[in-house]
Amino acid sequence: MSPRTKEQNEAIREARIRQILLAAADVYLTRGMAFEMRDVAAHAGLGYGTVYHYYSNKYQLFRDLLLSALDAAADLTERALSGRGKARERLRTLAVGLLKLWVEEPMVFILYKMASENFHQLPSGSAGELPERFEAELYQPVAEALREATGDANALDAANVLIGSLIGSAGLWLYHRQAGMDAERTADLLFEGIARQTDDREER
The missing domain is CATH 1.10.10 (Arc Repressor Mutant, subunit A)
Known part of the structure; x- marks a missing residue:
């Protein structure tokens, strides 16, 4: 051989x-x-x-896991938000894509959950560039798209609500090992409020 x-x-x-x-x-x-x-x-x-x-050690392993997840999430975010169509539709595309990706690749869900908790589960200083990269590559693009969709100059609150709601919705499925999460329906439920806000803006 x-x-x-x-x-x-x-x-x-x-x-x-x-x-x-x-x-x-x-x-x-x-x-x-x-x-x-x-x-x-x-x-x-x-x-x-x-x-x-x-x-x-497990922290070195987990940092590699989170970096790999960030690359996958950044690729999805770039593809979804740089597409054509209204900002609201691009955001919905991203939301559906994230929910599906989190089911297929739970490490990406874990990245978002840990980021929402400021990576406090990792030893002090071991997160490295993760917080800054999450902010620049995953959080700010969502906030910018929401600014475009709603006309709100400060869309950070809406970005927090959207990302937090997605994490919470997916977590109920993933932590309880439930199959069959309907990403399309979940995204539609979350986007009803955004739709009303953008519709009100377009009518004014």
Whole structure:
């Protein structure tokens, strides 16, 4: 048997890291930050030493998980909010996309939940650039789109309500391991208030 190429080794490494991150997200939803590295290894079906080969502690693992989640969320946000159509429709597209992504990739939901709590579950100073990147790449684009949709120069309150409502709605499904969340209907319910506000603005 010929030895693996550098590219094959890198593909195996990336697949193993993703396996660990997905397992860590699932374990977090069950145990919060009280989880241990051995919990992740067991959930991933890997040896304890294999997980430690990639991550020396759970906080290093979780920071990698959150950075990976941020990249995925930033890509979705950019695609949704830079599209055509009214700002309200673009925001709804983002909301539906986030709800679906959170079900498929719980690590992205965990990012939003932790950001809403100012990353207080991580040791002091270990969040690194996460707060600033979340603010610039995920929060401010929503606030800007809401400014455009509502005409409100200070749309931060509306951004807080929208993002917080999405987190709360998804959390009820994800923490209780319920299947079948209807992302479209959930987004429609949340956007009824925004629709009234934008309709009132357009009538004035």
